[in-house]
Amino acid sequence: SEAGGAAWMPAPPRPSNCPPGLEYLSQVPFLFSLTGFETNNKYEIKNSLGQRVYFAAEENDCCTRNCCGPSRPFTLTIIDNVGQEVITLQRPLRCSACCCPCCLQELEVQAPPGTPVGYVIQNWHPILPKFTIQNEERMDMLKIVGPCVVCSCCSDVDFEVKSNDEMSVAGKISKQWTGFLREAFTDADHFGIQFPMDLDVKMKAVMIGACFLIDFMYFEKSN
Template identity: 25%
Template sequence: KTVPYVVNSMGAEAIPGSSMAAIFQHDAISVQQTMRGCFQEFCGCEAKSEYRVFGGHIEQGQARHEGIPQIGHLLEESSCLMRFCCGSMRAFNMPLTAGAPGQNGSHGETVVNYKKGCSFPLFFNIPIIIPVADISTSLTCPCCCMLPAVETVAPDGRGLGRSQYLCDIFCLVPKYDVYDKSGNLQYKVSPDTCCCGCCMMCRCGGPGARALYVPFNIRDPKTLETKASRMGPQNPAQIMKVWSGLKKECCSDADNFQVIFPADADLDTRANLLGTNVLIDFTWFETNK
């Protein structure tokens, strides 16, 4: 059973009862990507990404949110040409609005905007041709410039933080740096690793565990220890893809995510970590589909 965990508003700049507090007062949120634009994807054009945000913790293996109201909505703003030509490297603006869209398509109050500029792919291929042996192949190399990043911006234009993909020597392990509104490194987000940090550690044990659904732990930038949450030691601070249901997994590219916030995160920081979730989806899950 999904149980919403609710705490008091924490952001000093947030007004109690405001849309920011209503969405990010929860210790955890569930982010559900919709199956929007199936016809566009069939025609070879990326559809606009759309997410529903629910308050509370979703268990592994649970795909629905019966009885839990939608507290937020994300809908990408980008051109069809940008989506067709650039794919997951495209630029976009993605406003987070309060509540669910109305039946006439109207949206609630804009809480924050997530902005991403055009970026290079995470990897590129260098063709290798050996005429003597009649061998033609390619070498895959990581790209270390114009890496993807998502800015979290308040409706009045104030920057609330930034999430940046990180390229290092262990290029097969996705890593992200999360910066606060002052530009200081606040968290590092990465999965657990094995083989001296060369590859991700599969999650093969425990109830509901799936080897491909590896949690991205939210870590202290100095110690690299996973931050604790308010939900106890069994639920550390992390961003994790969860099972979406058989129909959704087999018939679409849509994903479900769970974000468990660090215990010390205020409202602005929590809003910024939702942007990190969007960046992880675009750079890792959208790229690898």
């Protein structure tokens, strides 16, 4: 299959007040998000042991994908090992320019689908890619700060996850460079998501959403 033969991560017990399906995130400090099937809009999310945690598929038509390219709106559904829809990512259509507030990108994360648990908000900055992670009540929880030059031609690209005051680093989202030949001849993108083990599972789900938004905005090739 397109997703390969990776084994699924065994389902751990679900903690109290944990949305169904997010229990997988309660026991992982690190995820590999393999956005390796762009032609079919399908994605794998694995843990650090290589076990598949989730499988995701973008719901979009060919016309929207070709006309809007990386700036396209999308709904991305994430399922667990029993086929249950556990997370939905929704991105509205906005132009890719960031010269005014109305153009800034936003992503809503729902878990389970239909229940917002957080948002990824692009912040205006003249040089740096910056985002705010918000909870379901639109309260700022974390910041994401990228490098001034976003290019993965010869090294990893790190987007640091920081505290709300940006004084301490809590994790990172990394676009992992896998070598020129592989980058040149495949659509596979490899991302690592690192977050504190004790971070709320809802915020971990929002971090997954941030990874997808960063991929679409900075690394997906425009048709």
